[in-house]
Amino acid sequence: MNNMLPQLRDEQGWSQGELAKRLGVSRQTVNALEKGRYDPSLPLAFKIARLFKKPIEQIFQDDEA
Amino acid sequence: MSMRALRLIGTFFLIIAIAAGVVGFTVARTEDTGNPIWIITGLVIAAIILTFGYNLRPKDEEGRELMDMIFGDMTDPVQRAIIFRLTVASLIHGLVLGRLVFRDEVGAINIMDGIAQDETGTMIMVIIFTLSLFWCVYECWRFYNIDEFWRNMSVGPIAASGVTLFVMTILWGIARDYLGAPEINVGVIYAVFWLTAMFLMIIKKRWAR
Structure with a gap:
């Protein structure tokens, strides 16, 4: 799954650690999400969407779509 | 896996080997002298080596991620906090394990005839051995529950590691009985x-989704 997390985070000027703190996860989680090595659970995806005030499908795109 | 990643993993195991060597040496010394201060000294030196190794980790993202995966993000x-508590629990567990196993201080207990001092x-x-072991497991459980990524990352490797250990001890038991293994x-x-x-967590982190 592709995602816009690095760009959205850059726009806000947050480090991975800061984003992790806002989401209540570890920095390794944010790194794994950004690298596409880990797909978030639905609750975490909703949390990310709320934080950036964007619909989930605008942040995460299915590879096969 | 790139050569660089292999070098990082090699460096990590070298650091661990040096630290383990220091602890092993001090345990051997303790068997001679009976002084637990050697174990504590060994663990302090090992902690310094590990801290030094952690600070040597590459500053770029890939290298940092790999080392943080192994050591935890300090x-x-x-x-x-979890790593610190786990270290204290392991220290207590290790000291008691050393006394019970390496120095063979386990005596037969017969409660029916009253309990003697020994x-x-x-x-x-x-009791301390058991409680400290449960404390170690509890701290690992807290690490597992840091967030969903860690749960996803650790559950397979830890289960697979348990199965590996189970199979290994059975095979070793057979080898001991029939082939004279020590x-x-x-x-x-x-x-x-x-x-x-x-090892499995590193592999999973590198390749799994």
């Missing part, structure tokens, strides 16, 4: 479980 207060000592050590050292059991889990 810049994160939650992970740092039996009380053994029972207290067994008794397995209890330290090897701990090391096999931990190193297998670590």
